[in-house]
Amino acid sequence: xxxxxxxxxxxxxxxxxxxxxxxxxxxxxxxxxxxxxxxxxxxxxxxxxxxxxxxxxxxxxxxxxxxxxxxxxxxxxxxxxxxxxxxxxxxxxxxxxxxxxxxxxxxxxxxxxxxxxxxxxxxxxxxxxxxxxxxxxxxxxxxxxxxxxxxxxxxxxxxxxxxxxxxxxxxxxxxxxxxxxxxxxxxxxxxxxxxxxxxxxxxxxxxxxxxxxxxxxxxxxxxxxxxxxxxxxxxxxxxxxxxxxxxxxxxxxxxxxxxxxxxxxxxxxxxxxxxxxxxxxxxxxxxxxxxxxxxxxxxxxxxxxxxxxxxxxxxxxxxxxxxxxxxxxxxxxxxxxxxxxxxxxxxxxxxxxxxxxxxxxxxxxxxxxxxxxxxxxxxxxxxxxxxxxxxxxxxxxxxxxxxxxxxxxxxxxxxxxxxxxxxxxxxxxxxxxxxxxxxxxxxxxxxxxxxxxxxxxxxxxxxxxxxxxxxxxxxxxxxxxxxxxxxxxxxxxxxxxxxxxxxxxxxxxxxxxxx
Numbered sequence: 001x002x003x004x005x006x007x008x009x010x011x012x013x014x015x016x017x018x019x020x021x022x023x024x025x026x027x028x029x030x031x032x033x034x035x036x037x038x039x040x041x042x043x044x045x046x047x048x049x050x051x052x053x054x055x056x057x058x059x060x061x062x063x064x065x066x067x068x069x070x071x072x073x074x075x076x077x078x079x080x081x082x083x084x085x086x087x088x089x090x091x092x093x094x095x096x097x098x099x100x101x102x103x104x105x106x107x108x109x110x111x112x113x114x115x116x117x118x119x120x121x122x123x124x125x126x127x128x129x130x131x132x133x134x135x136x137x138x139x140x141x142x143x144x145x146x147x148x149x150x151x152x153x154x155x156x157x158x159x160x161x162x163x164x165x166x167x168x169x170x171x172x173x174x175x176x177x178x179x180x181x182x183x184x185x186x187x188x189x190x191x192x193x194x195x196x197x198x199x200x201x202x203x204x205x206x207x208x209x210x211x212x213x214x215x216x217x218x219x220x221x222x223x224x225x226x227x228x229x230x231x232x233x234x235x236x237x238x239x240x241x242x243x244x245x246x247x248x249x250x251x252x253x254x255x256x257x258x259x260x261x262x263x264x265x266x267x268x269x270x271x272x273x274x275x276x277x278x279x280x281x282x283x284x285x286x287x288x289x290x291x292x293x294x295x296x297x298x299x300x301x302x303x304x305x306x307x308x309x310x311x312x313x314x315x316x317x318x319x320x321x322x323x324x325x326x327x328x329x330x331x332x333x334x335x336x337x338x339x340x341x342x343x344x345x346x347x348x349x350x351x352x353x354x355x356x357x358x359x360x361x362x363x364x365x366x367x368x369x370x371x372x373x374x375x376x377x378x379x380x381x382x383x384x385x386x387x388x389x390x391x392x393x394x395x396x397x398x399x400x401x402x403x404x405x406x407x408x409x410x411x412x413x414x415x416x417x418x419x420x421x422x423x424x425x426x427x428x429x430x431x432x433x434x435x436x437x438x439x440x441x442x443x444x445x446x447x448x449x450x451x452x453x454x455x456x457x458x459x460x461x462x463x464x465x466x467x468x469x470x471x472x473x474x475x476x477x478x479x480x481x482x483x484x485x486x487x488x489x490x491x492x493x494x495x496x497x498x499x500x501x502x503x504x505x506x507x508x509x510x511x512x513x514x515x
Contacts, residue, residue, distance in 0.1 A: 043093075121205065126201060131224070280309065317476075329392070334391075384417055
């Protein structure tokens with residue numbers, strides 16, 4: 001796999017209920033939906049995730065009543081064998097970690113690029129409730145009172161693999177070899193501890209300890225230690241399609257949606273960090289591509305993009321109380337508004353590029369307006385500008401006009417509009433003669449767009465005249481995921497992301513620009 005999980009049965013149709021036999025290792029019949037009709041979506045689910053997926057089944061069917069979701073439960077590695085050895089082909093398969101998906105990928109049953117994490121488990125050490133051996137931490141496993149440690153075979157089970165990694169990092173794996181009892185499934189290891197046939201074992205905190213309570217004697221064990229997260233690979237719960245079913249993709253999208261993640265969280269699947277990004281609409285094209293590339297490198301993070309006018313994004317934060325994790329400004333003014341309001345710490349905004357400021361004109365005035373000095377001509381009657389106090393474009397344009405000695409000569413001709421796009425539309429309609437904009441934003445990549453087709457850039461202003469139109473990434477101090485937000489900003493500064501930004505005229509940030 002190229003990510004750490006790595007990265008949203010034949011069903012017998014009958015008029016009544018479908019009966020299914022007992023499944024190996026789960027000790028309970030497979031869960032099937034109500035009367036099957038219309039489209040059928042079969043999902044193979046490890047039996048340790050029974051509760052969350054039965055809830056997801058019900059909710060997805062409520063949202064898509066024309067679809068019957070058939071949830072088939074079995075041990076994770078048994079489901080793999082049913083697919084690889086028996087040729088069964090569900091639309092979707094769920095995995096509690098790395099090993100199971102790797103086996104399917106190696107056999108060509110699923111594509112690595114299609115595997116999507118939807119939760120991240122954490123590993124714990126647990127003992128019998130009585131804990132006669134006095135185990136309080138992994139180091140206690142070396143005590144003579146501990147004679148048997150039951151763990152799922154690390155060659156066949158993800159929980160076992162992560163357990164081995166953690167013990168190896170703690171330099172205990174080799175020492176504990178004589179005490180290890182390898183089991184076929186994590187649930188089997190659990191049962192040995194619950195029945196005091198072993199003094200300790202490892203499992204995910206919530207799966208199956210909470211997500212399948214009917215299968216476990218949970219009251220007979222106790223968690224004694226959380227295994228450090230950095231001692232094993234991320235334990236992602238994953239889902240992957242085995243077919244090209246559009247419904248399968250819809251089910252994945254539901255699990256990754258805000259509602260799907262909320263539901264999984266309610267049923268004890270530890271959900272993924274979900275970053276909310278506020279992006280000015282002029283940047284949304286490259287940011288959509290950057291988001292996808294970021295997710296490919298960081299499969300354990302979800303990212304939502306909210307696009308709106310720059311002023312509207314500021315208003316949503318400052319007056320409506322919305323709380324994104326990251327805000328991307330089109331210049332100093334928008335960034336400074338957030339700092340002044342106390343939602344961004346002073347000095348914490350990160351510059352990620354800069355625009356060039358351009359003087360634009362209606363095509364009919366292109367022969368008259370060749371540069372800033374021509375704005376003083378009598379033929380130029382109306383110059384459009386965004387507010388110089390609340391918009392960076394307006395502020396930079398005024399500064400340039402002042403630096404170039406033209407402000408006093410033209411300020412009587414200036415009409416203010418809320419956004420650059422408003423200026424563009426009015427200029428294109430011939431209702432004004434000139435205006436200012438960034439090159440590339442919103443000067444379109446597709447100049448044939450009707451609202452822009454009659455606007456031309458007559459000159460690009462010297463950067464020294466306005467000090468450079470630096471754009472910023474700001475992590476709001478109320479962000480619930482500051483580490484993930486920092487990872488996104490770092491990714492934004494890397495060459496592939498910078499190349500995407502160049503498509504809307506954002507140049508790489510100069511090394512001299514500081515936070």
